Amino acid sequence: MYDVAVIGGGVIGTSIARELSKYRLKCVLIEKTNDVANGTSKANSAIVHAGYDAPYNTLKGQYNKLGSDLYEQLCLDLDVHYKRVGSFVLAFEDEDYKVLNLLKDNGEKLGIKGLSIVDRTFILSKEPNITPEVIGGLYAPSAAITDPFGLTVAMMENAMDNGVDLMMNFPVNEINREKEYYNILSGDNRIQAKYIVNAAGVYADEILKMVDSESTFKIRPRRGQYYLLDKSADGLVNSVIFQCPGKKGKGVVVAPTVDGNVLIGPTSEDLEDKNGIETTKVGLDDVKVSASKAIENIPFYENITTFAGLRAESNLDDFLIGPYHETFYNVAGIKSPGLSAAPAIAEKVSKDIAEYFKAERNLHYNPKRSYVKAFMSMTLEEKNNMIEENPMYGNVICRCEQITEGEIVESIHRNCGGRTVNGIKRRIRPGAGRCQGGFCMPKVIEILSRELNIPQEEIVKENQGSYILTGRTKAGATCTTL
Amino acid sequence: MYDIIVIGGGPAGLAAAIEAKKQGIEKILLLERDEELGGILQQCIHNGFGLHVFKEELTGPEYAQRFMNTFHDLNIAYALNTMVMEITPEKEVHIVNDQGYQILKAKAIILAMGCRERTRGAIAIPGKRPSGILTAGTAQRYLNIEGYMVGKEVMILGSGDIGLIMARRMTLEGAHVKGVCELMPHSNGLTRNIVQCLDDFDIPLQLSTTIVDILGEERLTGVVTAQVDEHYNIIKGTEKEISCDTLLLSIGLIPENELSKKAEILLDSKTKGPIVNEQLQTSQEGIFACGNVVHVHDLVDYVTEEAENAGRAAAHYLKDIKKSKKPIEIKPETGVVYTVPQHLDYISDQVKILFRVNSVFKHHQIVIKSDDQILKTIKKNHMAPGEMMHIYLKREELEACESKLSISIGEL
Numbered sequence: 001m002y003d004v005a006v007i008g009g010g011v012i013g014t015s016i017a018r019e020l021s022k023y024r025l026k027c028v029l030i031e032k033t034n035d036v037a038n039g040t041s042k043a044n045s046a047i048v049h050a051g052y053d054a055p056y057n058t059l060k061g062q063y064n065k066l067g068s069d070l071y072e073q074l075c076l077d078l079d080v081h082y083k084r085v086g087s088f089v090l091a092f093e094d095e096d097y098k099v100l101n102l103l104k105d106n107g108e109k110l111g112i113k114g115l116s117i118v119d120r121t122f123i124l125s126k127e128p129n130i131t132p133e134v135i136g137g138l139y140a141p142s143a144a145i146t147d148p149f150g151l152t153v154a155m156m157e158n159a160m161d162n163g164v165d166l167m168m169n170f171p172v173n174e175i176n177r178e179k180e181y182y183n184i185l186s187g188d189n190r191i192q193a194k195y196i197v198n199a200a201g202v203y204a205d206e207i208l209k210m211v212d213s214e215s216t217f218k219i220r221p222r223r224g225q226y227y228l229l230d231k232s233a234d235g236l237v238n239s240v241i242f243q244c245p246g247k248k249g250k251g252v253v254v255a256p257t258v259d260g261n262v263l264i265g266p267t268s269e270d271l272e273d274k275n276g277i278e279t280t281k282v283g284l285d286d287v288k289v290s291a292s293k294a295i296e297n298i299p300f301y302e303n304i305t306t307f308a309g310l311r312a313e314s315n316l317d318d319f320l321i322g323p324y325h326e327t328f329y330n331v332a333g334i335k336s337p338g339l340s341a342a343p344a345i346a347e348k349v350s351k352d353i354a355e356y357f358k359a360e361r362n363l364h365y366n367p368k369r370s371y372v373k374a375f376m377s378m379t380l381e382e383k384n385n386m387i388e389e390n391p392m393y394g395n396v397i398c399r400c401e402q403i404t405e406g407e408i409v410e411s412i413h414r415n416c417g418g419r420t421v422n423g424i425k426r427r428i429r430p431g432a433g434r435c436q437g438g439f440c441m442p443k444v445i446e447i448l449s450r451e452l453n454i455p456q457e458e459i460v461k462e463n464q465g466s467y468i469l470t471g472r473t474k475a476g477a478t479c480t481t482l
Numbered sequence: 483m484y485d486i487i488v489i490g491g492g493p494a495g496l497a498a499a500i501e502a503k504k505q506g507i508e509k510i511l512l513l514e515r516d517e518e519l520g521g522i523l524q525q526c527i528h529n530g531f532g533l534h535v536f537k538e539e540l541t542g543p544e545y546a547q548r549f550m551n552t553f554h555d556l557n558i559a560y561a562l563n564t565m566v567m568e569i570t571p572e573k574e575v576h577i578v579n580d581q582g583y584q585i586l587k588a589k590a591i592i593l594a595m596g597c598r599e600r601t602r603g604a605i606a607i608p609g610k611r612p613s614g615i616l617t618a619g620t621a622q623r624y625l626n627i628e629g630y631m632v633g634k635e636v637m638i639l640g641s642g643d644i645g646l647i648m649a650r651r652m653t654l655e656g657a658h659v660k661g662v663c664e665l666m667p668h669s670n671g672l673t674r675n676i677v678q679c680l681d682d683f684d685i686p687l688q689l690s691t692t693i694v695d696i697l698g699e700e701r702l703t704g705v706v707t708a709q710v711d712e713h714y715n716i717i718k719g720t721e722k723e724i725s726c727d728t729l730l731l732s733i734g735l736i737p738e739n740e741l742s743k744k745a746e747i748l749l750d751s752k753t754k755g756p757i758v759n760e761q762l763q764t765s766q767e768g769i770f771a772c773g774n775v776v777h778v779h780d781l782v783d784y785v786t787e788e789a790e791n792a793g794r795a796a797a798h799y800l801k802d803i804k805k806s807k808k809p810i811e812i813k814p815e816t817g818v819v820y821t822v823p824q825h826l827d828y829i830s831d832q833v834k835i836l837f838r839v840n841s842v843f844k845h846h847q848i849v850i851k852s853d854d855q856i857l858k859t860i861k862k863n864h865m866a867p868g869e870m871m872h873i874y875l876k877r878e879e880l881e882a883c884e885s886k887l888s889i890s891i892g893e894l
């Protein structure tokens with residue numbers, strides 16, 4: 001019997017799980033798929049927003065500001081990439097200044113520091129690739145970028161280090177309330193917990209329905225599509241570039257990523273389909289047109305992948321955060337800026353739950369987690385020591401990102417380790433570069449198969465069912481090693 | 483300090499090292515990241531290699547083996563499982579293997595890193611992102627090296643040679659190859675591959691057709707094809723859904739020049755490889771390049787020829803053999819995409835200039851101009867982007883040229 005079951009392994013659920021591990025509570029995180037960070041938390045703009053955008057009197061605005069203040073230390077503790085690159089909202093017409101001033105006022109009400117309206121010269125000196133038509137902008141030095149899946153994985157790993165259990169491949173399809181606890185069901189499998197946190201992303205309305213068939217809370221996904229450019233486009237922008245929202249819509253973002261790629265998007269399309277993460281020609285073309293208004297000569301030929309994520313837009317304007325009744329807590333409709341707000345939301349939720357349980361502090365709680373050290377970032381001496389200690393560090397598997405076998409193996413054998421090709425890619429980056437795994441995927445599959453002791457045919461790319469190999473060839477069937 | 487470090491142990495690297503050694507260079511080291519020599523040839527188990535060099539048809543591994551034998555007979559030093567991470571303009575070569583991370587020095591470097599395949603991202607095919615979408619070369623590696631099948635019902639996008647060869651290979655392994663789509667109105671593969679890999683197996687080739695959508699949540703379940711007009715715009719109403727569990731992409735190869743960039747070598751925006759002179763010397767003195775790292779070749783035989791030239795040139799460079807210098811720029815003009823070399827630095831008895839045309843030409847002529855005057859014309863019945871063309875220029879012709887040559891395609 002668990003005290004608390006958190007449903008959903010996105011950045012919200014895993015952050016809550018980690019915060020809960022500060023208390024003496026027996027917790028489990030339940031995830032539908034075979035990995036954490038498999039939903040919206042893997043497909044977003046990866047921006048830790050400064051927080052001036054959402055109105056000061058909303059949860060979105062408040063938690064964004066609080067979250068943004070926590071991020072730097074959090075990423076230090078968890079050994080996750082974080083770069084405070086600042087952001088600009090660009091103005092192209094005099095009218096835009098009205099909006100910029102409103103944003104600035106709103107931000108200042110929330111206590112955000114350093115916001116300033118800047119002129120064209122300032123912008124172009126920092127961002128020479130912005131079109132000369134820009135007339136000014138709102139500068140927010142506290143905006144940052146991070147690694148959203150790295151962070152989600154880190155949260156879960158650290159939560160597990162501190163005693164939380166992880167149950168994957170467990171799509172909750174029924175919840176039965178008994179007197180003192182819940183039966184949480186997935187087909188024939190059952191988990192029992194006294195308290196439930198609903199952090200199921202775009203499916204949170206369905207989880208809520210499982211305990212309240214009358215609930216009118218409804219989530220409609222709003223899709224955002226992106227281009228991701230090769231590292232050779234690094235330097236196209238140095239900070240996060242927004243366009244002033246105006247009559248012609250919101251405009252897309254052009255942002256650097258922590259790994260040196262350039263991210264361009266998202267679109268904003270309302271859908272019915274909660275699996276609707278496909279990209280479309282129309283959507284991608286819109287991104288191109290919109291981005292080109294802000295930045296000249298974007299090298300779209302350097303594109304290495306396109307993808308899409310789904311915002312959890314609900315019939316409420318704001319996040320839905322709070323106990324639904326005394327033992328069921330909603331953290332639902334967490335659309336943008338959910339990534340930025342996650343640390344602050346998690347603190348609040350876990351405090352409320354700890355209070356309910358009157359739980360004591362977990363004295364063994366360790367907030368720190370150190371990650372697999374990137375081979376290429378080591379000094380020459382460290383590299384040589386590493387290889388001497390473990391020759392797998394001398395075997396470069398991913399040539400684009402220069403990742404060694406040693407790093408891959410380490411990313412498998414740890415709490416919340418990688419189990420799938422994309423899981424490894426999100427943890428340590430082989431296959432995330434320009435060849436998109438053409439060269440290293442066979443080797444990653446081989447390593448996963450060897451380390452997890454399962455046949456290569458059973459290794460999947462992403463979710464269950466995304467198999468890659470269909471069997472042996474005629475020659476392959478007759479000999480064990482070719 | 484090495485005389486020459488060769489990067490890459492494919493046919494280009496092998497032939498370059500062999501030739502340099504034959505020219506009397508002693509301290510040569512060849513570096514290869516794979517666990518064996520031979521490069522991409524090791525996965526090309528089909529026939530069709532060596533017709534020019536050996537006047538017989540060999541498989542890829544057989545062709546590689548002949549060079550590996552000579553290479554070993556000549557006792558040239560090499561290191562396998564060794565990745566070159568960086569080269570500097572000062573000719574330092576950073577390598578990593580299970581012995582450690584080392585920085586080696588060389589008087590000359592020969593780049594022979596080959597090429598990589600373009601991916602789905604490069605052409606931004608929209609749709610879902612299921613498994614079952616691979617580049618043809620990756621699929622080839624799975625089948626021929628690892629011994630695994632990658633699917634049962636197959637569509638192929640792009641009519642490059644690897645895609646054509648994989649259409650046949652997958653069929654022979656029992657898969658059903660439903661068709662090959664090609665965006666262009668003509669195929670990019672060799673005619674012989676169209677005949678032997680598609681026609682002989684009744685696999686349809688659909689020209690002016692592309693893939694506009696990808697279906698399937700986890701594993702690929704189908705693709706949507708559509709026809710395109712002469713501007714490559716999709717013709718509405720021609721969309722067709724085809725069910726399949728595998729999509730192989732054969733949409734082009736890109737020379738692998740990350741190392742060249744680190745050495746600040748100038749690249750050609752068309753070939754995506756280093757700009758070279760007739761010695762195969764790059765913009766960095768003493769750094770030479772050959773094979774698919776320079777530009778994508780159709781036949782390995784031509785790779786070998788080019789690599790031997792690079793090996794010889796590197797040896798001459800080290801021996802400081804003096805030649806009369808005369809810079810001549812070569813410009814690709816109407817109908818010509820690029821030339822290799824891109825410029826000449828010295829006069830020799832004869833130079834071979836390779837180039838590609840930008841579309842299919844029937845009964846046209848190659849027009850070679852020297853300082854804007856027509857030097858000569860060569861009639862051709864058939865020229866296509868998929869088949870590399872070449873011309874030879876003789877000493878007298880080069881001596882007569884001031885500073886500029888151009889190659890274009892004209893009507894007869």
Ligand SMILES: Cc1cc2nc3c(=O)[nH]c(=O)nc-3n(C[C@H](O)[C@H](O)[C@H](O)COP(=O)(O)OP(=O)(O)OC[C@H]3O[C@@H](n4cnc5c(N)ncnc54)[C@H](O)[C@@H]3O)c2cc1C
Nearest residue numbers: 008010012032039040041045047172201224337338339340
């Ligand atoms: C296009 C786009 C751009 C964005 N950009 C930013 C940005 O730059 N900055 C920012 O702060 N925010 C941004 N956001 C918002 C941010 O990404 C989200 O708020 C955040 O990722 C939501 O996390 P989550 O954990 O709630 O959801 P998810 O990451 O979707 O996690 C929910 C999890 O629940 C699991 N689940 C669902 N149903 C069940 C079930 N029945 N049983 C068990 N598990 C289940 C899912 O598999 C999933 O893993 C963006 C969002 C989008 C779509």
Ligand SMILES: Cc1cc2nc3c(=O)[nH]c(=O)nc-3n(C[C@H](O)[C@H](O)[C@H](O)COP(=O)(O)OP(=O)(O)OC[C@H]3O[C@@H](n4cnc5c(N)ncnc54)[C@H](O)[C@@H]3O)c2cc1C
Nearest residue numbers: 490491492493494514515521522566595596773774781782
């Ligand atoms: C799939 C395929 C099918 C083909 N079919 C035919 C055919 O039927 N007939 C024909 O005549 N030709 C064919 N070719 C063409 C021929 O095989 C190639 O032109 C030839 O292999 C190119 O030789 P290369 O040495 O330039 O490159 P490669 O063979 O690719 O060799 C490059 C070598 O460099 C190594 N390398 C690269 N980077 C590094 C680094 N950083 N450190 C260490 N080592 C490195 C690589 O591992 C590789 O071994 C085919 C090519 C391909 C790709």
